[in-house]
Amino acid sequence: MNTIRLNLLEETRFEKLPVSIYKDEMTASIKVANRIAVVIKEKDAKGEKTVLGLATGATPVNVYKELIRLHKEEGLSFKKVITFNLDEYYPMKPDATQSYVAFMKENLFDHVDIDMMNVHIPNGELAEEQIFDFCANYEKKITAHGGLDIQILGIGRTGHIGFNEPGSAPNSGTRLVTLNDLTRRDASRDFGGKENVPKKAITMGVGTIFKAKQIILMAWNQKKASIVKKAVEGGISADVPATYLQLSDNVEFILDIDAASNLTRFATPWLVKDCVWNSAMIKKAVIWLAKTLNKPILKLTESDYNNNGMAQLATEKGPVYDINIDIFNKIQHTITGWPGGKPNSDDSQRPERSEPAKKQSVVFSPHPDDDVISMGGTFIRLADQGHNVHVAYQTSGNTAVWDEDALRFMEFNIDFSKSQNHNAAELEKIYKDTCSFLRGKKPNQPDNLELRTVKGLIRKGEATAAARFAGLPDQNIHFMDLPFYDRGKTSKKVDFEDDIKQTIALLQEIRPHQIFAAGDFADPHGTHKVCFNIILEALTRLRKTDPWTKDCWLWLYRGAWHEFEIDEIEMAVPLSPNEVIRKRQAIFKHQSQKDIPVFPGDDAREFWVRAEDRTSETARAYNNLGLAEYEAIEAFVRYKF
Structure with a gap:
């Protein structure tokens, strides 16, 4: 004891x-x-x-x-x-x-x-x-x-x-x-x-x-997690009032x-205790050491290990240069220009399978722009390399459209109808009713059906343009409009059964070999997490009945809010300067999200800027560890069932 x-x-x-x-x-x-x-x-x-x-x-x-x-x-x-x-x-x-x-x-x-x-x-x-x-x-x-x-x-x-x-x-x-x-x-x-x-x-x-x-x-x-660490382990400071609690005995x-x-x-356990040095822990520790000392992995020495809490690793698994080479190789093997797998090649050191050469791929996008913001380069690469790529927009995203933009599109439709000598009376009535609604709209009051529809159509048009730009045919573009998204605005009922069944039906139709889903749960609105849980439940049920699911891999992407840590990344897709520009152009199709989105979170940068910054930061992180220097890298983690 x-x-x-x-x-x-x-x-x-x-x-x-x-x-x-x-x-x-x-x-x-x-x-x-x-x-x-x-x-x-x-x-x-x-x-x-x-x-x-x-x-x-x-x-x-x-x-x-x-x-x-x-x-x-x-x-x-x-x-x-x-x-x-x-x-x-x-x-x-x-x-x-x-x-x-x-x-x-x-x-x-x-x-x-x-x-x-x-x-x-x-x-x-x-x-x-x-x-x-x-x-x-x-x-x-x-x-x-x-x-x-x-x-x-x-x-x-x-x-x-x-x-x-x-x-x-x-x-x-x-x-x-x-x-x-x-x-x-x-x-x-x-x-x-x-x-x-x-x-x-x-x-x-x-x-x-x-x-x-x-x-x-x-x-x-x-x-x-970040603020908890400051409150628990940081010095007492008025900058973090929760640190005052360190003074209490209760x-x-x-x-x-x-x-x-x-x-x-949890983050760096080797600094406080002896560790069980499995492969994941070794990779995490070596990358941490390289980043802490700002040294490439292959330049880390035994003294570096001993002076930074990793003597146990050096003793148990050394010599350290062998450890360095092993981790360097593991990171190098995450890099691939073939996110759908490279046909007719040895895939034992690659993150994705080589077969089938042409894969059924589906990209799930919680909001209508998460696909191109977070993995636009990979999305385009998959289509360019001949895979049968589908995109599924899980929600309409109608919450994130400014009221004045919706009115502008309604005005356009009225003027267009008049220019074609069509009767615009019905449209004008909807427009006037909408203006009346907006004049009396209270903070956080849900939009009426007509306004939600217009905002949803704006985002649908933008997403369609972006997916076409990425190389998808219209029949591969799916707008799911999952019911939970609008239901949550008017009801406290928490039930996702209809969303799950709709997702199951789409998956049974496509029968994908690989799925890409948003794993960025730092989304301040929680939509990403809800959408992921729906996909996960759908796949869990399908795995009990549908044999094709055994060959279906689920890849998680991030990028809109945060990126994976380097030790977590299992597939890193490098982008050339030209591919970064193509990704930017796909993001630009989402004009309603420029220049200031309705819900920007606590990052003041435009989405295309933060997307480029994050992928370039990932590329720099790889380069700083001693690997090749790329313009940008999109990162993925495979979900383990």
Whole structure:
């Protein structure tokens, strides 16, 4: 037992506060909900009230779902529970869709037996001169109830807890704050654009949070991995307010594997413990060493290994030059100019099979431009090399078209009809109705059917032009318009069965040898992840019944938001300068996404610029490791079933 403790201490020695890691978000959320339930039951048994500090946003949703289940199925009562929410946007009406009052009712309060008189949420309707007194009273109420028994937290990408943005003081109390621009960008989807996101909020302070008897900070998915590392392993700094939690004796970070992935014990485990040196770990470590020292792989020395935490590898698997050559060769073998496989050649050292020489290929594109943005060069190369390439646009992408662009296209149709002496009266009526709708449109209000249709047609036309430019015949261009995309704008129902069945039907029609799907789950809207899950479920079902699926390989691409790490890449397709230009021209077909897209995320560059920058960065990374110098490289990882 002592040995186990010592090993754990060594493994976590860079971590400055307690961290618990679970296999997935749901498992972790159930653990947190059960901890809350234990406190409620213990307090109930003593005839005492439980005081909870609650958070909003995507992070605690499954915690609340489990608490509702415990209430309905196991009798957990909230009658003696008092709650204080962390924050609220300002100004904000409590009945607004984006308000945290609405969020808490929808996700917890309306489903349990809590007395709403015991619920406290910052008031977003106050006159600004009333806020100071309200905040002081909020603090007094928490104190009067004996303080918070448990405070649950998420963490923003700025490192904020509550809405305590960078610059917040460790002893700060409940107050009005100005929101960071990144925080507002992250909230833009809920408000129908960043311009509609309030610039201020009322939040509990860091000092208020510190008074809780238990503090549980939760974080899920890869998007939070970078800020989690700073909060857990970084120095205490006002630049990352979550680092203040290192000063508390009552805090615990609860993470899923993805959110923990940047912690030293996972990202570079050789720095904290002895490793099991399998092929993947060796490749990751050697590439890390080369990048850290800014040296080509074949120039790494035994001293480099010994002085940078990799002496165990050198001892167990050396001599180091043999290790270097092996890893160099492995990386070199990822490079191929034949993404569909090179016919009539030895494919034992190539990422794709040589047979069949002409493959059935399908590129799944979550939005109508992900195909050319993320793998446009490979897309064109596959068509040029004679493969039967299909593209399947999974959603209409109608959300990402400006209202004025839609009106412009409607005006064009009216004028065109008139020029051809056609009756344009019906079109004019639709146009006037649409203008009326837009004048009264509220932030984040779904477009009406006519407007969604026009925006969808705009993107369909652009995608068609891009796919034709890549060399595809019209019969190989598929617009799936999966129902979940529009359904999610008007309904909270989560059901993807119709999307899965539609995907199954398309796959059975094409029977592909290779599938390319978006594996870029940093997409801030989550569409990429949903679309990938639909493909994966469709293939999982088909693999039970359809023999052709055994010879079907699934390749993941990235590029719109982030790129794969070099050690992850299994197929690297180099692009010549001319191919980079052809890819750019394909992207330019998507005129509605230039120059400023509706939802740009936190990258201000145009999509074609960031696409070129990422592929050139990948090429430079390969070159810096000592491999050939290419203009650009598109990268892929094969999904293992």
